[in-house]
Amino acid sequence: MLRPRLFHFLFFLFFILNLSAQDKGKVMPFKKIILEIEKQHGVSFNYTEDNIANLELNPPKKSLSLEQKLEYLSKKTNLSFENIGNKFINIYKKDKVSNLICGYVFSVLDKKPIENANISFPDKTHIETDSEGYFEFSKQEKNTFIISHVGFTSKRITAGNTDSKNCIQIFLEPEITELQEIKANAILASGISKNTDGSLVIKPKKFGILPGLIEPDALQTMQQVPGVNSLDESVSSINVRGGTHDQNLFLWNGIRMFQTGHFFGLISVFNPNLAHTISIYKNGSSAFYGESVSSVVAISSTPETEEKNSFSAGINMINADVYAKYNLSEKSYIEISARKSITDYVETPTYKEYFNKVFQNTTITDFSQNQNVDYQSDKKFGFYDATLKYAQKIGLKDQIVLDLITIKDNLEVFQSASFYDINISENNILRQQNYGGNLSWKRNWNSFNTTKINVYNSTYELLGNQKTTYVNQIVVQENTVNNNGINLENNHILSPKFSFNNGYQFNEIGITNFEQVTNPDFYRKIKDVLRTHALILEGKYNDTISRIYLKTGIRINYIEKFKKYIAEPRFQFCYGISKSMNLELLGELKSQNTQQIIDLQKDYFGIEKRRWIVSNNTTIPIQKSRQLSLNLFYKKNDWLLDVENFYKKVKGITTSSQGFQNQLEFVRTTGDYEIWGTEMLVQKKINHFLTWFSYTYNENNYHFPNYEYPVFPNNFELTHTLSWAGIYEKNNFKIALGTKWSSGRPKTSPDVSRIDLTNPVLVYNRPNDSNLNIFSQVNLSSTYKWETADGIQYKLGISILNILNRRNEISEYYRISSLTNSIEEVDTFSLQRTPNVSFRVSF
Structure with missing residues (x-):
């Protein structure tokens, strides 16, 4: 017993001494x-x-x-x-x-x-x-x-x-935003911004004013951007860096739209009072965008944040519209819009100018010009568009959205005349319509991973029906497109600086061209279908501290019918040289399986003569483009300078897709076009005043190796283009004055020395050997908004296109007159002075 006690005593003593030793x-x-x-x-x-x-x-x-x-x-x-x-x-x-x-x-x-x-x-x-x-x-x-x-x-x-x-x-949690970081606000007008990825973003609800525009029309607004033009003043013929209109991809809530214009191109089919975000890519588009060799215009009517119930209605001298958004519950809402022409009830000065512009030099006006006795005409024209959106959140992670759109233009013209005791009459019907639907599901798995799936369909129809009583003939022409598919997109945030996206897309497009003639009898119906699969991989690095933005991606297409793979790499790189200056490099390879062609200039009465067709990988190749651009962007002290140099080449174009009205009108061959140029924008803001000047230079040439003249200027070349605008915005008053100036587009002159005037046959000089006269136009617009004590807002707007009433020639071609048996020059002119007034109420 003594030993254990002694052991414990010694251990306790050792521990105390040890602690004491530490203290000492x-x-x-x-x-x-x-x-x-x-x-x-x-x-x-x-x-x-x-x-x-x-x-x-x-x-x-x-x-x-x-x-x-x-x-x-x-x-x-x-x-x-x-x-x-x-x-x-x-x-x-x-x-x-x-x-x-x-x-x-x-x-x-x-x-x-x-x-x-x-x-x-x-x-x-x-x-x-x-x-x-x-x-x-x-x-x-x-x-x-x-x-x-x-x-x-x-x-x-x-x-x-x-x-x-x-x-x-x-x-x-890392901040997740649908749009890229915005690089600059208020470009050209308030409500227009530029993103780090090079795209332009338009917010219609924040839109200010531009010369000649009193509403934020997406397709009219994008024509103010350097490098974007419409040689015939049409939103159905927008040329981006030398490309044709069909080479642009137009998306409305993920639905591809094959019709973009009402009134045969003078008004956009997209209701300007509906869209929440419009993104425009001239180059460097995301790998999730396919089927275009030129620009991308993506319109989304889904709000980024929750909005209150709202209603608005408006009218101008062409159409009236309504818009309503109603929250059904905390997790669901419905949004509708509708717009209809008022031409059924009244012919305003604006309508008359539009009508004269659209129908000049068509078979409809030719009928009246060729007959000069007892001529009578009865015309009915109208258009409408409507949209529906239903959104439903399910729990905390899921959302379903349904989008529907319908667009229609209808023209009926009855003409009759007596000529040398012979009664001649024609009854013409021209209908153009586009229907679309998209059902999308989005799930936020967590803060870093989301999935989007959408199923869509788009149907387009162009129908022309002409009845001529004199020869008892009926001509029917029809072009229909049925496009459907499914998109899958996954987004992964790997860190605050890195993100990765991947996806799969399936697209099926079927196009039918139908023609039937009685007396003499003729029938032709051609239908082609293409199915395409696409795998998409995309990564993004965004370091706001070092001011480096890099987005690269690749789209790998597989076309079932041709058993063909096409790889399309894309990239966007932006480096902030300083807080005021950015250097941007964009590049892309893209392809396109569909295009619009013109068989005959008089098809569909010469009004909407283009018809959609599908590539056959031989006589109608798959179009392929490559593009590179270098941009310097400077913004400081309310000054803005944007200079962009670009190079673009598109292979696989056909002569029938370029709208030739010279010796190439009936030539069928393939080739490419190559364009390079510079686009510049200078802008200054002084208090409530904003002014900007833009200039574009480009060199644009065709290459048709199998034609006798293998190289000549592109039909859509505008060597020099200048624009200026002065905009004043204070409180609820806005006014904008601006001018457009461009060198004339190319034309082909006849070789008079080789034409026998007694029995004339057209003989031309080298294609596009000369140019039209300079195009010049001055436009004005102004709006004023006020609000009552009970929260109702009113907005009044007025615009005048071509204030100086300048007669601008926008196309010129030659033909043999059936009446005089001589060569005549046919000129087409832009809009004359065209006023418009709008009034809108919102609450």
């Missing part, structure tokens, strides 16, 4: 002691220098555990120690513990601390986190604060019952 060891600075502990145990201490200044004591024994050492230091000093997961240790003075709030800020993605996160308080003061993500502040009344950091979603924190013994651990 060498005294060390407190800071050196905790540095040794950090090194030994792999932890990090957080403290303020004032709390440990001039503090010295004997260090704890190295053999003790971390908790034992902290307990020892706490007893020997007036300090408290908080251990966070054996990784971070906070040091406070004991008399201040109850007056402090502390915390750590981490990224929820990789659990790493966020340095320099901003903690702001209601009294406008703020502090920042250190390298470990740690912060602390005196409790007082600052128990509510907001934590924010670039690239992360801000978070509001209330810490009323928190003290320093229980530091808050806060996790910030």
